[in-house]
Amino acid sequence: MSELKENYTFLAALYDVLMEDVDYESWADFIDEIIQTHHPEAVDLLEMACGTGSLSLSLGELECYNILASDKSVKMIEIARKKPKDFNSTVDFITLDFLDIDVDQSFDCIFTVFDSVNYLMNAEQIKKFLIGASKKLNGNGLLIFDFSTPKNSLESVDYLNENEGDNGRFRFFRKSAYDPKQKIHRNEFEIEEIDIKTGNILQTVQEIHEQRAYSLDQMLSIVEQTPYHLVAKYDGFDLIDANENSARVTMVLQC
Incomplete structure (x- = not known):
């Protein structure tokens, strides 16, 4: 049996x-459009759960922001x-847990995308993140985050299940399952480290990633229990108002 590893210990090498x-460039343009619409004076940005940094690097190419990008995974x-x-x-990079934003700086905008908030498994964790972020925002600062709804999991689970990929040195096999009753989306990754010269498998490990899907009403209820007011809720990657049929919702909050 393969050894179970902490999330993104091995999968980090395969993340890209x-x-x-x-499409990180389009996603960066979307984040920029939100900022320019709701807080065009924003300059100092913090990305939480940035992964390998592709979004912040794409946003940095616009040459109008100072960006600090962070992730819990070393x-x-x-x-x-x-x-x-x-x-x-x-763009600068640091290791930072978005439930403990321990950085001696404040920002005009904090953002985190691609379901990062779905890794928070209950309302209390989400509130902790939101309140912690509020303490690092400058006046009129924005918090932008997206989340995946049950509809997104139902629509994507078959596509995600039984897929695989490699980068020559590592190879992954994914099994994906969604429990609609518990609203838990579980991705099990079996990861092989390959000897590049011989092609032999050096080791096999496993990572299990679980996320909770939230409805729009659930997220709005959580936000109401924090210092923020809702600026906008967008459907997918357009400046169109989200609704209960949205698969992905981007929230824009302000204290």
């Missing part, structure tokens, strides 16, 4: 393969720090 279909940040040389970017 896992996310190869994501491995993710190690990979991210190697990228600015390719992107000719000045």
Whole structure:
């Protein structure tokens, strides 16, 4: 049986393969559009749960923001720090847990995307994140985050199940399942480390990633228990008002 590892210990090396279909430039343009619509004076940005940094690096190419990008995973940040040389970017990277935003700086905008908030498994954890972020925002600062709804899990689970990928050194196999009663989306990754010269498998490990899907009403109820007021709730990647049929919702909050 393969050894169970902490999330993104090994999968970090495969993260860019896992996310190869994501259009980071369009996503960066969407975040920029939100900022320019609701807080055009914003300059200092913090990204939480940045992964290997591709979104912040794409946003940095707009050359109008000072960006600090962070992730809890040391491995993710190690990979991210190697990228600015390719992107000719000045984005800074740090290791940071978004439930403990221990950084001696405040920001005009804090953002986290691609279901990061869904890793928070209950309302209390989400409130802790929201309140912690509020303490690091400058006056009129924005908090932008997206979340996946049950509809998104129901629509994507078959596509995600039994898929695989590799980067030559590592290979992953994913099993994906969604429990509509508990609203838990579970992804099990079996990851093989490959000897590049011989092709032999050096080791096999497992990572289990669980996320909770939230309805729009649930998230709005949680936000009401925090210092924020709702600026906007967007459907997918358009500045269109989200509703209960939205698969992905982007929230824009302000204290």
